[in-house]
Amino acid sequence: MTILQINDLCSSYEGRPLLKNITFNLEDGEILCLLGPSGSGKTTLLRMLAGLEQPDSGSMLFNGSHILNIPPHRRHFGMMFQEYALFPHKNVFDNIIFGLETGKHDRTWNRKRVEEMLEIVGLRGYGQRRINELSGGEQQRVALARSLAPSPRLLLLDEPLGSLDRTLRDRLAGEIRAILKKVGLTAIFVTHDQAEAFSVADQVAILFDGRLEQFDRPEAIYTSPANSTVAGFLGFKNIFSTAELADLEESGLEKHLQSSGATAVNSLLIRPEGARLHLSTITEKKPQVILTGTVKNRTFQGATYSVRILSGSNLLHFDLPLEPTPPEPGRKIELEIKPSAIVPLDSLT
Known part of the structure; x- marks a missing residue:
């Protein structure tokens, strides 16, 4: 079932086009990676999905309803950033429960939900650990658990592995995919790293200079690039x-x-x-x-x-x-x- 529809989305800043007629659909439960070089429009598109920026024209539907005029806090989308934005003075448990305390459930339910999230991300028993006692990979999983805890309708991830070394990125990319698939959550993942995108995504959107050059499965993107722009970005030299x-x-x-x-x-x-x-x-x-x-x-x-x-x-x-x-x-x-x-x-x- 189609859960997200983006139609002819356009955006500009001081007369310079940022997004040019972006159109695609995303199915329920799929993971989409927005892949492209710096300045290609990936983060701009993600911020529009979050409601932090508005396009000049076009439409955006979630579950068949227009969402462009809905403020960020009413969209019920989760966000996870490269910096994680964890509270260093709070322990793991308190970081995760933070996003639940303003919700409709009581503290008993919230505590149970935190324990469920710790189990899902492989940090069972880590609730009382301080953030500065964790490795970079463990902090990344705490941030993911905090994003998942409120049961968002859509999870938006902006370069979540960008600050980690190559070996750790490769391992955690697979873990993120497994966790998202386990909970059945639709997600959009921004990266400039094609290996990361291919290992995480069900669908990949190649953005270049504000244009959507190709939208397809990772295997199809690699074996059949749509044009020389995509092939060159993927690092192919025999063109x-x-x-x-x-x-x-x-x-x-x-x-x-x-x-x-x-x-x-x-x-x-x-x-x-x-x-x-x-x-x-x-x-x-x-x-x-x-x-x-x-x-x-x-x-x-x-x-x-x-x-x-x-x-x-x-x-x-x-x-x-x-x-x-x-x-x-x-x-x-x-x-x-x-x-x-x-x-x-x-x-x-």
Whole structure:
């Protein structure tokens, strides 16, 4: 069931557009990650959902009702920030119960609710701990428990893992997803980190310069970026204009595009994991696409080799399996390219 509908949302500040015709729907119980670089409009959109800012135009419906004119405290949405905003002079229990004490339930119910939240976030028995006695990850879970305790209709998270180190972020991203799924809460999660977004989200919205460039499942965003803007933001390097394809050495890419019907495109992506060494055999069927070039650099990465290849005047980047070992720098190389790793991007107009 669709729970959130955003239609043609526009916003500007001092004449500069911040959001440009943002439109999408979110289903009940889904986790949406707003992903994009700094200044792309992620936090602006989140603040509008919270009621802290108003758009210039457009509409926003929750459970079928318009909410733009409803003040923040009546929307019953929860918010969690990067800084956590925990009270250092209160213990864990008092931090979590704080948001419940102005509600409709008595203290006995509130105390039981706090214990339930501590259990859910994996902090059972931590109620009397002081905030400064906790690790960064534990503080993050206290903040999450406090946000969940009032049973919000929607949870908004603004870069909640941004202040943590990489290892801890990776672990807690999975924990946040598991907790949100356990309680069945719809959530919107802002981040500029694609690995974080992909590990948390059911849906990802790529924002760039105030525009919604793509809204899709994480797997679809990675395997089929909508355009060169999305592909570039995701860090893909093998992006070519159709004019550059002719400069690749004996590639067969143009023939592949013709046979697949994807000829009316302006640019093309080859994903880095979609290649393997071509080892010629008499009996094996010749692959549809083979790239030939010279190895410029080969770096061992543990599970793969990162290889840079010069083909014509184009420098390509691939992550190749450990076996067979790719040739050393300066040697010629032939690569088979999986058709599924060849992604047409911007359409010609």
